[in-house]
Amino acid sequence: MKLRHCLIIVFACCAALWSESPSIADDAVRTSLAGLEWHVVTDVWPPFRIEQETGLVGIDVDILKALSTSLGLRLRISRAPWGRCLKMLETGAADAMIGLAKSAEREVYIRYVPTSYYTCSPRFYILAGARRAVLTYDDLEGMRVGYVAQSRYFEPFDSDTKLQKYAVPTERQLLELLLAGRVDVMVGTDCQVDYELAEAGLLERVVVAPYRPDAHTRLYLGFSRKSRFVPRIALFDDAMRDLLEKGALKQIRASYLPDSSVSGR
Numbered sequence: 001m002k003l004r005h006c007l008i009i010v011f012a013c014c015a016a017l018w019s020e021s022p023s024i025a026d027d028a029v030r031t032s033l034a035g036l037e038w039h040v041v042t043d044v045w046p047p048f049r050i051e052q053e054t055g056l057v058g059i060d061v062d063i064l065k066a067l068s069t070s071l072g073l074r075l076r077i078s079r080a081p082w083g084r085c086l087k088m089l090e091t092g093a094a095d096a097m098i099g100l101a102k103s104a105e106r107e108v109y110i111r112y113v114p115t116s117y118y119t120c121s122p123r124f125y126i127l128a129g130a131r132r133a134v135l136t137y138d139d140l141e142g143m144r145v146g147y148v149a150q151s152r153y154f155e156p157f158d159s160d161t162k163l164q165k166y167a168v169p170t171e172r173q174l175l176e177l178l179l180a181g182r183v184d185v186m187v188g189t190d191c192q193v194d195y196e197l198a199e200a201g202l203l204e205r206v207v208v209a210p211y212r213p214d215a216h217t218r219l220y221l222g223f224s225r226k227s228r229f230v231p232r233i234a235l236f237d238d239a240m241r242d243l244l245e246k247g248a249l250k251q252i253r254a255s256y257l258p259d260s261s262v263s264g265r
Contacts, residue, residue: 034072038229040064041078041085041094045171047195047256048099048118048219051079060098062252063117063243067221070239081169083150092226100222101152111230115240116218117249120191122153124209127178134185134209146174146183153187154215171196178206185209189217195257 044051048060056077068075080088088094090109102112124134134140137156140163149167152158166183168174171192177183179202190208197203221240223230243249 033229033232033235035074037074037076038068038095038227039076039078040096040098041080041088042097042099043079043082043085043170045099045192046199048192050256059118059252059256062255063221063240063249064098066243066248066252067236067239070242071235082148083169086150089222089224092224094224095227095229096221096223098219098221100220101217102220103152103158106152106222109225110222111225111233113221113223113233113236113240115237115244116220117240117244118191118219120189120217120219122157122187122213122215122217123190123193124185124187124211125178125193125197125206126185126209127181128205128207130184132184134211136211137213139211140185143184144182146177146186148174148188153189153217154213157187157213175200175202175206 042049042056042060044056045060046058048058049056050058056079061077064075064077067073078094085094085097086106089097097110100106100110100112124140126132126134132139132143134143142164144164144166146166146168147153148171149169157163166177168177171188174183174186174188175193175196178186197206221236223233223236229236
């Protein structure tokens with residue numbers, strides 16, 4: 001009985017010490033990640049993912065590197081078309097994607113890191129001096145509307161089957177369609193399209209339509225539900241919040257957007 005009593009006391013003391021020092025548990029779990037490789041798949045999406053001869057750079061890439069450093073992980077980034085990236089998460093062929101918008105369809109096979117790191121807004125873009133204006137959502141009826149395949153913008157647009165929609169793989173191709181007059185209007189997220197227009201010197205040729213949906217698109221890091229890192233998502237969330245609270249994300253954005261021309265926040 002005395003031995004049992006002593007064991008109970010020792011156990012209680014250890015439990016109390018553990019509960020008073022959550023960092024002990026956190027450090028142990030964090031240590032278990034050290035040296036592991038995580039495979040992130042993505043596509044070009046300036047200024048978040050910019051293609052250079054040496055590989056991808058940009059806001060998202062710097063965030064991934066910062067998270068890897070914080071958690072002691074080795075980062076491997078692969079580029080593929082956006083739709084294929086999503087399929088790789090669905091099958092478990094890759095661990096994660098960044099720059100994801102949430103949707104019920106995606107949540108079936110993606111676990112999102114809870115903390116959003118950027119907010120954009122969906123916008124419609126037309127050629128300057130276009131005959132038809134887009135003043136309301138209803139004005140889209142009868143127009144050829146371009147969008148990027150497998151992208152999520154806002155409802156009711158995403159599920160609207162009555163509109164004449166034309167899908168292309170990338171935002172660059174979408175812009176080319178608009179400039180060539182093959183679509184009347186294109187939809188995109190302002191944090192990417194505005195940057196692309198400024199870089200290409202097209203701000204006077206392509207303008208934002210007067211109709212602006214009352215919607216916002218939050219960007220997330222998300223993991224395949226088949227990834228071995230899913231049980232550790234809380235650690236990724238802690239690291240992401242740490243980047244936000246310490247101003248590191250703001251510094252990363254400023255290095256690519258010194259003029260604050262992009263409306264993400």
